[in-house]
Amino acid sequence: MLDLADDLRRWLAEEREFAVATVVSVGGSAPRGPGAALAVDRDGTVIGSVSGGCVEGAVYDLCVEALADGRARTERFGYSDEDAFAVGLTCGGTIEVLVTPVGAGSPVRPVLESALTHLSGGGPGALAWVTDGPADLLGRALLVRPDGTYEGGLGGAAELDRAAAAARGLLDAGRTGTVTVGPGADAYCAGRPALFVQSSVPPPRMIVFGAIDFAAALVRVGKFLGHHVTVCDARPVFATRARFPEADEVVVDWPHRYLRTTRTDARTVLCVLTHDAKFDVPLLEVALGLPVAYVGAMGSRRTHTDRLRRLREAGVGERALSRLRSPIGLDLGARTPEETALSIAAEIVAARHGGTGAPLTTTSAPIHREGRTAPAAA
Structure with missing residues (x-):
């Protein structure tokens, strides 16, 4: 109502x-x-x-x-x-x-x-x-x-x-x-x-790490889905309000440091688009220890394999690693930033409601289902 x-x-x-x-x-x-x-x-x-x-x-x-x-x-x-x-x-x-x-x-x-x-x-x-x-x-x-x-x-x-x-x-x-x-x-x-x-609470947060062109498209999709969207990047030349006018916040800080101090909860989604080990690894160490709804990271399969190796060397356990969605997004054949943002948003929605991401014509499960709770932190 x-x-x-x-x-x-x-x-x-x-x-x-x-x-x-x-x-x-x-x-x-x-x-x-x-x-x-x-x-x-x-x-x-x-x-x-x-x-x-x-x-x-x-x-x-x-x-x-x-x-x-x-x-x-x-x-x-x-x-x-x-x-x-x-x-x-x-x-x-x-x-x-x-x-x-x-x-x-x-x-x-x-x-x-x-x-x-x-x-x-x-x-x-x-x-x-x-x-x-x-x-x-x-x-x-x-x-x-x-x-x-x-x-x-x-x-x-x-x-x-x-x-x-x-x-x-x-x-x-x-x-x-x-x-x-x-x-x-x-x-x-x-x-x-x-x-x-009927509860009314602040909108769920989406924190996008990495002030790249794909992030700008993801900000727009995140706002469309009703999120409070923050963009965070350590590079002030890229993390500017002019580049992300639709974001609720643009933060210049090292991603892992910002994530340690900002508010998150079981509805928060974290999208790591930096695909640079010096940013990704310390950030994901923090992210995978939080009871948030979604943690996704951009990168090729080779980048993902190298990222997992680095995270294991940093002491991140297998249970925590199983929560990482990487390469980020669903397989839509996306090419453009907008298509990639759509594939990421689709995966976030599927994770929230327990969807498979498969075409409905190939499934027999109920179309509408109860959402899943966020996984516990390792």
Whole structure:
């Protein structure tokens, strides 16, 4: 729903009443993931999408009904053999949608307004919706901040504290998903509420080492994929803002020294384009010891073999070396800097979501799958 933040904030400022439908779970292959949203106001104006078109009509009707009776509801949509194009997902998956009315006196309204202002302004936090449990709590919302403070109503103080703690757990991991709120493993069966938690965290970092022409193309692709992109090179004549105007940062420093001191996390991707041993080896010694999402290095197969030898001599273990993606990128037959950047970006996406990089026409695995967690540092 956060992708509709600007439009929904405008609707709130204009005192419009509306209902918002949010995808809270997905099974199998589905066009859009958890957090995708569609909203309908009293005049029938529609923004957003929950399925890319498959079930939009049915969700629109649910929003109209929610506005009329003021009640939140959930609905599951799946493939329909008899009438797939009416209300079914023709891709064969299932989605569950939470529809919440946001009327003039709705208790959700002030929470939503505060959440959209905070999160769309770049502040980290999580917006949690009650998707199951007591009927009077269905559709209630909670804004949780990283420091544990929260806004919203959800039962008594104990329930609020547990809900905030559950949402903060997903927020700390930068994840979006569903959690059950309760004191024990049987909480769901005991009627405790389930929360859909949509986390909003700073964009993942891409650090490109080596201020070469291939780096300029990779910066553009990295920004397109939503990364905060940094270019680092020890040579001030090459690492300039004029050469990399689209980068968020251009840093002049020895790559290994910069990497030791800068912030990284499990979503960070490191692209080593220097293909020069005096830069590569000390940099990769540091990089392969960090729990980041991706470490790739450019160079020929001969360069790669020599690089592995040097890293082994420097004491880097086999487990750490197995994380190195070199030569960097997927085999697309790339020639130009732009094509090479595309092959690198494709490998990063495949690594994030557990893809193989093979043509879909040659595979039978589900097209949409859960992403893999970053490998642990050696």
